Amino acid sequence: MKLKTKILLFVVLILFFPLAILGLYAYQQTKTHADTQAEIYQQYELDQKTVSIKHYFDSHLAALQLLAKSEIVNQYIQIENPTDRYSIALNSLLKAFSNFAHAYSDFYEIRIITIEGEEDARFNPRFLDNINENEVNTNWFKVMSTSDHNQALIFDENRDNDETALYAIHKLFKPLPSGLQLNQAVWGFLVITIEPNLISKVMIESEADSGISLLLTPNQQAFFNNQEQLESKTIPHYMYEKLLEAANKDTDFSLNYKNEDMIFKANNLDFGYYLAVGTSVDKLYSNTRKLSLFTIFLTLIMIITACIISYYMITRTLLNPLERLIRVSKKVANGQLAVRINIKREDEIGQLFESFNKMTASLESSRYSIKEYQTELEQRVNSRTLALQSANEELIQSRQEAEQANELKSRFLANMSHEIRTPLTAILGFTEHALSRGTEDLENRSLLQRVEKNGRHLLALINDILDLAKIESGKLQVENIPTSIFDIMADIETSCADKAHDKDLDFKINYTYPIPETFNIDPTRLKQILLNICSNAIKFTKKGSVTVNINYYPSVNNLIVEIIDTGIGMSAEEVKNLFNPFIQADISTTRNFGGTGLGLAITKYLAEILNCEIFVQSEKLKGSRFTLKIKALNNVNNLVDEKPFTTKANNAAKKELLNLKNKSILLAEDNPDNQTLLKLLIEPLQAELEVVENGLLAVEHAIAEEYDLILMDMQMPLMGGLEATSMLRQAGIDTPIIALTANCMQADLDQHKVAGCTMTLAKPIDNTAFYKMLRDYLANDTEIDLTIDDLDDKLKNSDEYKKLVKQFEGSLTQVYKVMVDNHEQNNLVVVQSEAHKLKGSAASLGFPDLSFIASDIEISAKANDTNEVTVKLNQLQQAMNKAIKDS
Amino acid sequence: MIKIGIACFIFITSFYVSAKTTLVVLNWPDYLPPQIIKNFEAQYDASITQIYFESDERKDYLLNTHQGENYDVVVSSMFRAKNYQANNWLESVSQTDIPNIKHVSPTWFKEYKNSDQTCVPYVWGSIGIIYNADVVKTPMQTWAHFFTDPLSPNIRIKLLSDSRDVIGSALISLGYSANEENVDIINSAGKLLFNRLENIDSFGALELSERSLLIQDKITMAMAYNGDAMLLTKLDNRLKFVVPKEGTSLWLDCLTVMKKSKNKKLAYQFINFIHEPKNAAHITKSLYYASTNETAKQYIPKEILDDPQVYIKKETLDRSEFYKILKPVVQKNHQTIYSQLNFLLDKPKQ
Incomplete structure (x- = not known):
């Protein structure tokens, strides 16, 4: 592990974990604190609302009581006859009502309802159609009819506008003539219909609209604010029970309400009403989360900053100088002793650098003295080496001289042996000749035999010496x-x-x-x-x-x-x-x-x-x-x-015979002489022979029929042998193709091979080689009928061959004439091709001299050397004359 | 209203000083000429304490509060007096107690008889329209003009503070009887009034002096009892009074004696004094209300007798009617509408 990594780990351990723990602790604390705050806030909000609603209830009840107990109301109900009541007292009553309506803007109407449910008097601040209805069936009437209480606050539907209203109701008792009222004798009810705007306003007042307020009625109904109106809603019994329990025990509970997790709290409002506040957990704790997130964020920033700064400081004060020291000491280790560290600091690192510099300086000086000593030593070694070298060179020279002498000796020996062998062969030959001629003189004969014997000994001796010389000179x-x-x-x-x-x-x-x-x-x-x-x-x-x-x-x-x-x-x-x-x-x-x-x-x-x-x-x-x-x-x-x-044992003894019955050979050759000669060569073998004049025909035939062997002259009109061979190979014909050519230079041979020729036979065709080739490619498993030598002899003695030679001799003049004519007309291409033809047939039919000259003419014509062609044509004429004369 | 009540109370106490027999009269303001009072007090060595009400409804409240006690003589419209009679608050006044009843014309004497001699006719009149002709350019000839003509907002109207007067006039303007008992029709009359609220300044009786709002240009039109209107037109000639052509409500005011009165004798004497023909004529001359006293006519100047706004002409009379007692439901309806109108008028504009 690198020091940097270690320090990094160390920094992380020392800074990261404590800070992380601190951050977590702070996070926990803020979370707890903020949660408590949120809960307190929720309680506060609930209490506020409770107080508001309670106050509201109280003030309206007070108004109700004031009105119910007022003189006007009492006087009013004292008049039993409705006509009188209305004519005399109603006006004042309504005036009083209207005064209350002035004071309480949320009074929807103030009425007196008789015990029969009939509306006896009504004041409604709104100028509406005045409809009288029997109130017997209303909820509040039923409740109040059976209630023991003299007054009540009841939420009920206002049938005028179908909205929920708060009914503040006070019982009115039948007055006795004495003016006393009997509680049992209920005359009717003073009913104030109140628009519960304030309640709905109170209920809607919630921080950031984060929850729901419910007003629970004794008959398990719940009212909540919906668009500024109280809307009734039946809530599940268990929820009602839980809310009641929460109100009475001052606890809270969580409930998933309308797909949202909420915390509910409730308070008692008197008259059997309860106010419940449900706050969305998410919203309640949203501030908490912000604070917590901020804490975490801050902690993270602190951690990262502290880690980076510490790491940077340590790196800067310790690691970088160390690295510098390492770099410099590496240089020193590599021999750069002149290197020094720049000292800018006066702390421990500075001292370290200084002592390092001193150390390097002393190293340098000792190195210098070593170097001097070394130089001296080297000089000594050099002088010794020089001396050794010169001695060595002398040695090599003398060895070379010795080897040269030895080789000279071997060569001399070889030369001498050869030189000796020649006359010795002659001696032996003549001696044998003399002996074979026979002599009657026994003494002479004995002498000759001794000469032969000694000669042979000498020959063996020389042969051995030659061998040995060869072996020794490594030429074997x-x-x-x-x-x-x-x-x-x-x-x-x-x-x-x-x-x-x-x-x-x-x-x-x-x-x-x-x-x-x-x-x-x-x-x-x-x-x-x-x-x-x-x-x-x-x-x-x-x-x-x-x-x-x-x-x-x-x-x-x-x-x-x-x-x-x-x-x-x-x-x-x-x-x-x-x-x-x-x-x-x-x-x-x-x-x-x-x-x-x-x-x-x-x-x-x-x-x-x-x-x-x-x-x-x-x-x-x-x-x-x-x-x-x-x-x-x-x-x-x-x-x-x-x-x-x-x-092999039999080869020497037995005659070799070729029988190529059932074998077919295609010969492509334009020269008729050569055609005849090859026919003569192949005839005795009983093979079928097809002869064509050019490469094109050769290709046609070879594709049309299957041959065992193709003999291909390389220089032909229309299509040369090389081209024909390539075409046949491309056509997928794998019959062996033997190139026949007078051009047997290595480059030519390579060219034939590339074109696809199986082998090349040189012109003039050597009969033995020809037959050997035929044997190799055609007679591998056929009987051997003829020896090659026999065939050769047989051929040369055949009438056809002789006839062919005669024909060739006869055609020579004509050929010569064609060449001279074309030469004069400067048509050297024809001269070249005629010369080529002549070269082939002359060699094949036993006129080597003519063949040589024809070859020269071909070369000169090809090189466009007219003078040379003229000279060679003269030579050809002489040679032709001589050949004809000889025959 | 409460203020007025308090004012009345102070008024009562201020007169409650001497040991003389005091006759408490519940009356409209300016409805008994001071001279008559003075003469009576002098002649009978009594003192008269008047308690004023501005509307019949106010009077009803006062009476009801005390169950008919505390007052000796109550001036009341005839049809309301029937209620008091039904409530057994009124004393039947025999002809022997008020010999001057003989001067009362037979028409009104019939009413005295019909009311079981509880209602002694006093003066009678009608309700009409008084308006400032300088401001109101179109002549106000009918109740329909008064309630349905489009009016600019600067036309301020004062209505009488009596549900029957207000709703009755509105009913007449719609072509119905002031005694209409169809609740729906009454409600439509209420609607008419509701629609006029923008121009209505207040409900109440008119001040019969220079301080009158009409003279002060605080209001431009008002419902008015004919006598009051006559007085005012005399004070300011810009003011015109008309009895609407389609007819109007007629009224007869009675002098009643409360059953619980402890000064019944004096009360009879007072009523009898009023019906002295000269006194009756004096009252008519002072108040411009037609007297029920036939004999008094000889002491009334001709211009008053011929004034159709005091002694209403026959044809107008034929089209007009007296209030009748309505069914309780209808009464209640009238009251409800009237209270709502009052409330809405008092309600500060929001």
């Missing part, structure tokens, strides 16, 4: 191709069996199966190694046998070839020097057995090159055992349990 090239050990052993048997037979020795080859049929190695060198050992074995064995054992160990993938002889054997000392060149077991050995002494050295070299080991076990006079261990065979193929039937 090694192949790595699938090789059959059986084939190699067959060759060795061929060359060794006769020698062994001559010396009356047993030569045996034992295979311990399984043995790989083939594996990858250089067959020539392997054969050389084995032949060498075998030849030596035969050479140094006077009687007995030479046995070759061949074993394969699949587990280690090694092939072991042992050559065991019963020869003269070698001592341990002799075995030790056995593979050193130029050393033979004994001087006498050379004398007795001949040889160059190089054979085994070469063998050993070769074995090493082929990744083989050679071991020798030998006992003087008993015989030797050479073991060749071919390690880790490469590309081991097909382990066999018996000696396979090898073709």
